[in-house]
Amino acid sequence: MSHSTAQAEWPLWEIFVRTKAGLDHKHCGSLHAADAKMAIQLARDVYTRRQEGSSIWAVPSQHMVASDPGDKDMYFDPMEDKVYRHPTFYVLPESVDHM
């Protein structure tokens, strides 16, 4: 058992992979790395062993900011009654309905 490193974990990074040009980077997991360069190198070996990616983003996990799941209803539900934001809200004559 090693005690010397028990309190010295490499920092955690969140990894995002773009599968091919034209698509978004998508979160695929996290990993530990000592620095940014190593995070990218390890991400290649951990998350793209079968050419799943053409580009990688690595972000220190401690810098990620997220909405609170407890606020989910309060935060997102106000949009529920704004149906006029969707094109299907407007009933148009058939001759121009492809608009």
Added chain:
Amino acid sequence: MYTQAMDSLPAEVKPTLRSAEEMQLQQRFDARIDDGQFIEAKDWMPEHYRKTLVRQISQHAHSEIVGMLPEGNWISRAPTLKRKAILLAKVQDEAGHGLYLYSAAETLGTSRDEMFDALHSGKAKYSSIFNYPTLTWADIGTVGWLVDGAAIMNQVPICRCSYAPYARAMVRICREESFHQRQGFDALLTMMRGGTDSQKAMVQDAVNRWWWPAVMMFGPPDDQSPNSEQSMRWGIKRVSNDTLRQKFIDAAVDQAKVLGVTLPDPDLKWNEARQSYDFGAIDWSEFFRVVGGDGPCNRERLKARVKAWDDGAWVREAALVHAQKQAAKADVQRQAA
């Protein structure tokens, strides 16, 4: 499965809830589970659910990591360059699977170091299957065919686990695992079709040794698996041990025929009424002995794992110090500019 030791723990007592607010959260949680919804890392969850998942996911991760050892044993002795490249890729996949799972467990609030400490001190379990030795090259093919075959059977249902980060890791793993089983069967088929008599005998010997340990990978029978019901209720476990075991045996019998080997169970017999194979009694005392630490290779595996971790300590420390030094240098340059 890789977390079969979960099933050998004594039944857990459900903690009582403390406040009205907590009861309300619990009800909302139960409703989401019943509705088939996923639970994400930052969502409220009962402590017992969290604890169960940390234990299961970390055991699963440990199994992937320790699982590299019996196969790594043959990388330098693979019979051809092709088989060596395949085995390297497979062992690298196992490392990757361990890492996906450790990172899923970390979303529940545990740390990598805590999990490693639990493994290295012998507190945490891993699958009993990796405590058996890989004596010949045929063992490597058999591990792919039977051990990875059993693992796939077990892991596919976990892709629908209620805890989303675990489920996502499992989707990724299952996508990669199929190659593991196929390459194993392919290696055995090559020996059986083109090999000498002694090579064929080697395959049969490996199958004889791995069959029962593989059948035990699914864990104790349902009626001796005290925590299964709770895990089913929570959507952590989707299919029971015995159901999966039967499915595995039914598939393996047909595959063994193609291969031209026999399975070491004189009681294996097709049951027309059940549309499944009946099979002989399983020696559960062996299972509990191996899970409990007295398998053929338990000490050797743990020793190899701890040695690898300790030998790597200076690399981890140096990388961290280097990163800190570079960051400090960059700070100085920024301030000077």
